[in-house]
Amino acid sequence: MKRIKTALYVIIAIVFLSACNRNEKSKNPNIILIFIDDMGWADLSCFGNDDAQTPNIDKLASEGISFEQFYVNSPICSPSRVAISTGTYPQRWNITSYLAHRANNRKRGMANWLDPSAPMLARSLQNAGYATGHFGKWHMGGQRDVTNAPAITEYGFDESLTNFEGMGAKLLPLTIDENGNVGRIWGGAEKLGEPFYWMQRSEITTGFIDSAVVFMDEAIAKDEPFYVNIWPDDVHSPFWPSFEEYKVAKKEGKRGLYLAVLEEMDEQFGELFDYLQNNEKLRDNTLVVFCSDNGPEKGAGRAGNLKGYKTHLYEGGIRSSLIVWGPGFIEESKMGTRNKESVFSAIDLKPSLLDFAGVEESKGIVTDGENLIETILGESKASRQSPIFYSRPPDRNNFYGFKDLPDLAMRHGKWKLLCEYDGSQPELYNIVEDPGETQNLADENKDVVEEMSNQVVAWYESMPVLEKGEREDLNN
Template sequence: MKKLLFLILCIGFSFHHAYAQKKKPNVILVFIDDMGWADLSCFGNTDAETPNIDRFASEGICFDQFYVNSPICSPSRVAIATGTYPQRWNITSYLARRELNKERGIANWLDPAAPMLARKLKDDGYTTGHFGKWHMGGQRDVTEAPYISEYGYDQSLTNFEGMGPKLLPLTKDENGEVGRIWQDAEILGEGYHWVQRSEITTGFIDSAITFMDKALEADKPFYVDIWPDDVHSPYWPPFEEYGVAKEAGKRGLYLAVLEAMDKQFGKLFEYIESNKELKDNTLVIFCSDNGPEQGAGRAGELKGYKTHLYEGGIRSSLIVWAPGFMNKKAVGTRNRASLFSAIDLSPSILDFTGTKTDNGLVDGEDMLPTLLGQKKRVATSADFL
């Protein structure tokens, strides 16, 4: 009888283990556009409140010494999407119209052969989606760039700087006058919809939630980018707030947009936390692509802004949330010691998901134990030799 009971227990354990192995974790990468290191109230902003993001941070870990790999948009996005230095792909500044790209000696778009994190995860059985700004090809008059789907994504919805379906920004001032931004972006792929700029992040989040719902129904793990551009100029907060914010100047408009973005993210966080399957099996990484525009966002006491190679241009506030995987003692803490960068996220996520790769090109290091609060990696002099 004891032998039979032991056998049943062994079979049960094996089944449970096999099931657990099949339930790969989900990953959401939130990449904010032009947000300063000290713009979130959980990172010291006393001029605006970001309660939804702050609450999310209180359930995860905040990192004070996280750096992106460029102080400007396009190369920073290449780095986080590939785990490699953007110089490898001849993208060292923001991508613009072809003549300006030629003058600066940079590519018109990211080579589709680049080692995309999304493609590696897709090859491992993940369903992959990109929702938000792209800016790695397909902008201004560069209309023949590869579609986002050619980089390993099953679905995409972008803005005026990417190829494929997109949400294009409408504006409304204090007098109710409606305008358009980047209306020429209609030439960059079919399926565009005009939406008030202050509501576009909601559009990206709604589409991402629908995408995640379908993945859950299909019992497939997902990898999702949510890359909004709210806090990139021009700043257009909700119509009801525009007049008052405008009176406070550029900084006032920025803070109003920042708070509106936080409200929109509340819907995403509520969606994840209200679903136990998601909450226990999802990693969310939240950071910015570079420092703030001067006169708008702030980087605390750090010197420099967007486009500057000073700390203020490249240090980003980083929040990591994964309650089902984190060291419980680290939840709600602040890591001030560990120093790492955006190219480290790709190999860390591949480790987290158990994704086997061909060990191809990668410049970043696996920082997963640090991200999950299992240990702190402190920079030494060897890191700078």
Template sequence: MKKTPFLFIIYTIFYLGGCATHKNNTKPNIILILIDDMGWADLSCFGNVDAQTPNIDKLALEGIRFEQFYVNSPICSPSRVAILTGTYPQRWNITSYLSYREENRKRGIANYLEPSAPSLARSLHQAGYATGHFGKWHMGGQRDVADAPLISEYGFDESLTNFEGMGAKLLPLTKDETGKVGRIWQEAEILGKPFTWMQRSEITTGFIDAAIQFIGKAHQTQQPFYVNIWPDDVHSPYWPPFEQSGLAKEADKRELYLAVLKSMDQQFGKLFDYIQANEQLRNNTLIVLCSDNGPELGAGRAGELKGYKTHLYEGGIRSSLLVWGPGFMNEKVKGTQNKASFFSAIDIKPSLLEFTGTKVVDNAITDGENMLQTMLGQSDTSRRAPIFYSRPPTGRIFTDLKIFLI
């Protein structure tokens, strides 16, 4: 019988036992969490002393915090387009939030993202991934735009959204401290069925429950998954669970915001506990968490950064970013804070395609760069090219264009 060389045995033990990558041939899972209108300094692991976010902080203790991560617009819809497509949203004529048809026409922007645009979900779906979107969409299907493509047309097997997307949705009810129930958007049903009305303060849980069910099915069939969880939180209007917060609806805007922030973190605890409790999921899942843009004035905060939502100053475009994946990170980088590396939301797509070993079509449109080694703590390099910004057409003229060089 042929003997195995001693050095090969040592090499095999070292590689399988010490390498900071997943330890089997299964493709890795991805959860991309995009919080709405959260400031750079709103998470307690990024310095917030007015409210604690313990469940997200637990991710930070085992992951990496990035201080100089930039989204590609200071406002919702274009920022989301950039993350999904890996391209500048200007390519698709989406430079501000999508609204009513007439308002979109006056501002010279599209009513929805073209289904032909490149999509991270579509690329991963074609590579064998189960793909799900749970949460806010706002890239088409809002107000009176009822002919936008279904979310499934962008490469998702399953979706559950809010009033700003096409397909199954959760619509928000409100309940104040007296128990009075109302609706935030009276005509939210016009975009079609199926829909479910539920309390605004619990909708994040609704999205998380649907995501967990989707993840469970994929895991049971041994199919890798890519899941978006994009809550409405912490966007205004602020309707925290008043019975828990002890606040009145006339409370200070900042107080209401912080109550929603804490409630959101509490609701995400269910998802994080689910992933942590299953060894296979824990060791083979990457979680990426950031915000779509800066905070609303008077609500969230961006620390000492100037500006807020809608501004091209740092406070409008810099986002706190967390990357968690114990099975893919070396022990020495867990719980660290990267203050040196500059990169952008358009870099997420090419990085995750590299992470999953998904082949990129040669002629595919892309503006992003592969920053995977930085995201996993194997490097502190930054993207090479500048990041370009154009001010949404709803803004003031003096901030029409800014080029951010890194």
């Protein structure tokens, strides 16, 4: 018994010292969140893409940790961005599909923009002394004819530079075809904020990265830690690679154009990664989190053997390739490894990163995420304890050749359930053994189906749902 007690004390001491060392290392760490638009789970060459090469992102993975069972919280843009920004389900804010024109939003019972009182990760870090900057796509308010949405800086950012789907300073995309004809995408976006600049779409990620680097340099000069979003939209259609690549890729159709912009995006990220890796202070005190907002557009990106695409609650729509890089925080023995076991999602990033930064969230703040920083840094293989819940975009019942798509979904442990709003038409998969969702096990596991369908229906019914005109009046 004495030996057992001694061993227990040793284990406790090791765990305590490990936590202390991590907290000491992560004192005022820098954080960069890279959120790619419409990239499939298998689009990076380090995740199995043989049709294109992404060497700069692959290098990030070789020095970090890759996660195979990481989920975003919606299969479509705007709600997925709400989730990763707030640590909450986007249904709480009546953003359940992409934000569009006022009439379209109202028809779908949606808000026109994210409530600025939402519990933003950026604001929590800003309040703790972080310099906070957003560079790239926003799409949480300020688009089409919604011209009076809050500025991005009202959500906890000191500085922002966005595209045509956000309020404030922006880079707007130009195109050039094989004949050298220059065009514009999303004309009229100038009304959504100034100043605005026009750049070739094939170079616009460099524009965002250059601005982010200037912002980070200024924070370093002021001895301030920084939190930076870099959210490019290169691999979201329409696909416009550089003039030289466009002439070749166009002959290969949508897939060829997609692969061309994917490789050019990777090349542009090389500048950012070199900036971090060549500066010892940044290399040892910066954590990079890299993932996609949802699955790929059909015919463009790919999700490997996962079923479905963007807008679907099947795995191809909601599972994202996640890479975490931070040489100063990840043990050398864990660098270049793959975590195939841990299950967690984008809403878990906010509490995890706040703990990593040593920032305590204010009491009473709503949250749906769980703190999994030890898993993210490779110190644990723990998974999220609570289920992950989903509801489909309300305007996507039939899409990409799928008819009567499931309305709700839930992932918990090895099980994945999909069903209608009332729990009917269940599909149950052992997602660990069958990630392609090929064998519906609902008939053989009626007790599991009943329990999970009751849970996901109860979750959905607990979310605030406004009448079609109410949210319009709220943030008109």
